[in-house]
């Protein structure tokens with residue numbers, strides 16, 4: 507499906523008259539953590555593709571499993587506990603790799619594949635992330651994994667940027683040779699393969715800059731500066747920050763920074779993002795975003811004290827499942843009027859982001875701005891709630907698809923000079939973000955008390971579901 511998607515995009519571009527000969531460098535991004543298993547012999551096929559055929563027609567037989575694990579998979583709890591036990595516990599693993607063991611992280615997914623399908627694993631010559639997989643198609647050979655997306659695997663030592671032998675050994679045998687050596691995110695990994703030169707007319711010297719994860723690419727696309735917060739409202743909701751010094755904890759992730767090899771980024775991922783908003787929209791707002799917005803416009807900031815938690819699938823941050831609604835008196839109630847429900851959903855999602863970002867040590871400063879991106883950042887009423895809950899102005903860029911823009915900037919950076927010229931210098935003429943929502947006067951007072959209640963109720967639900975903290 508992914509290979510065919512690339513075929514379709516390139517064929518459409520060709521049909522529209524796009525001049526591929528002008529492309530001097532390219533890069534790209536893929537959803538983080540997902541993995542692709544190349545079968546033995548795939549590299550020969552990749553290196554000898556016929557320009558007369560589409561990629562998916564030639565690569566059908568190149569994969570040792572046909573369904574790639576993606577970031578939404580949460581079936582690897584047993585492998586997570588094994589990995590943590592091997593390296594001395596969850597905090598030790600976090601100090602080493604930037605995160606405690608998470609089910610979607612690729613090392614744990616690989617461990618599960620090895621345990622459940624050792625034959626497929628042994629027939630695998632190379633394991634790619636979604637990002638390095640896409641880069642491999644353009645290169646006509648296996649592309650290395652970049653440090654930033656590689657940090658989402660529970661395998662990379664984020665300080666010295668090499669695979670952890672202890673983690674590799676805990677996941678599966680011969681794993682290092684199947685992963686290849688990781689590279690700095692701004693590396694040029696090679697020139698485009700002759701397939702693309704002959705079929706589409708790319709110039710033969712067109713450089714392929716290492717592909718990275720969608721969130722790291724978004725950080726590049728938004729030209730995030732230290733002190734800013736990026737909030738991505740895509741399929742998942744994520745919140746990320748630029749960091750100089752990593753302080754890995756038991757919640758959230760530290761990744762190597764995709765544009766500055768000395769620095770890092772912190773990330774929180776919320777699984778019940780747009781899909782949860784869509785579900786409530788379909789149930790209560792006639793499947794219409796404009797009806798959904800009417801509910802946000804007709805209800806007051808703070809929702810008269812009503813608070814809600816909406817996690818139809820097991821949430822990542824924190825580990826809660828189910829819908830939980832509370833009245834202003836903290837009594838659990840079974841339903842809210844439709845418009846109160848919609849506000850409770852959006853306010854709850856943003857209060858969780860603020861509380862958990864503060865748990866990572868983040869503090870909103872007077873100069874702080876939020877940069878919003880992803881599909882739901884088109885919705886001004888949702889962004890208004892974001893500005894009010896954080897007490898911070900929210901900015902957007904001209905395209906909500908910042909991962910895509912970030913990939914273009916990264917290609918430009920690779921073309922310009924790789925690591926010698928700072929990324930900020932290369933993109934300094936890019937358009938500045940625009941103000942989309944400013945906090946409503948009085949918002950901070952309304953949310954100060956509510957945030958404390960939200961945190962207290964979140965703890966209450968956690969205690970009810972998994973017992974008191976140890």
Ligand SMILES: Nc1ncnc2c1ncn2[C@@H]1O[C@H](COP(=O)(O)OP(=O)(O)O)[C@@H](O)[C@H]1O
Pocket residue numbers: 739740741742780781783784795879880881882883884885888
């Ligand atoms: N006007 C809107 N209001 C709220 N959400 C929206 C709106 N338009 C699109 N979306 C949401 O954006 C999501 C897709 O975001 P996108 O950034 O493209 O996803 P991904 O992170 O998977 O690349 C959809 O699931 C949809 O619910």
Ligand SMILES: O=C(CO)[C@@H](O)[C@H](O)COP(=O)(O)O
Pocket residue numbers: 536537538539577610658719720721740741742743744773775
């Ligand atoms: O798991 C994470 C981040 O850790 C997700 O953010 C994935 O990177 C994919 O997200 P979407 O683009 O599908 O929202």
